[in-house]
Each structure stands twice: as C-alpha cells, then as structure tokens.
Amino acid sequence: MSIEIKGLLLGLAAALGLLGVAFGLSPLLQPKKTTGADPAKQANTVAVTSLDSLPGDAKRGYALFDHNCAPCHGDDARGDEGPNLHNLAKSDARIATLIRGGVKGEMPSFGKKFSDADVQALIAYLRTLKD
C-alpha cells in the first residue's frame, strides 16, 4: 500500500516536474517577436523626423536658433537664462524688432548679424513651437 502511494507521489512529482520544465522553457520556444527596430533607434528617428518635417524656412531658422539663441533660451527653446519661447503671444513684427534690436542688458541685438530672410526664418521656426 505505502509503496503504491509512494509510486503515485513520485509519478505526480515527475509529471509536475515535466510540466514545470515545459512551462519554464516555453518563452524560449516561442518564436522571437519581430516588431522592428529597438526603442532607442525609434526615438532618434522621431526626433529627426519632426525636425525634417519643418518647412524649409523653419528648418533654417532652427539652425540659426541653435547657434545664436539656444545658449540663453535653451536647446528646445523652453527657457534657460532667457524666457521660454513656446506659444509666443507677440506679433511677427514685434518679434522681428526684438531680434534685431535686442533687449538692453538682457539680450544682444542681431540686426547687424541677420538678414531680413534670417529673421523671417527664425520667426518661422519660433511659430512651430506650440504646445
């Protein structure tokens, strides 16, 4: 009797063990998911794509911004030493005047450095900064 029970228990244990192995291995046995590029690459692509999708003027404006304004206003124009430039309420004309003339003691004037087209390109870029 007791031997029979032992046998039963052993059999049960063996079955459970097999089940455990089968389930334990199942993730390895499943085909690899092929959902494409790794997330890091995807994030990179998104950033580049959004810049690429800017209209020509704004893209040039971004390059100008990156070189001349980002040190104070931040790489993403969300403000650093200078204020956040997203959702500007000023008119194009006022922004142009501000960029050309600067703000005494606060922001340099770029009137000599930038052509009208440069200033327009910068404004085109600033107008894309809406959130």
Ligand code: HEC
């Ligand atoms: C030396 C730092 C500095 C640099 C460089 C700089 N800014 Fe500024 N900017 C400021 C500061 C500080 C203010 C806030 C001035 C004030 O108090 O009125 C400002 C204000 C502004 C404003 C007005 C923001 C508002 O809310 O009305 C705009 C637009 C602007 N800057 C655009 C630019 C652009 C475009 C460039 C590059 C061509 C640039 N700035 C470069 C420091 C800077």
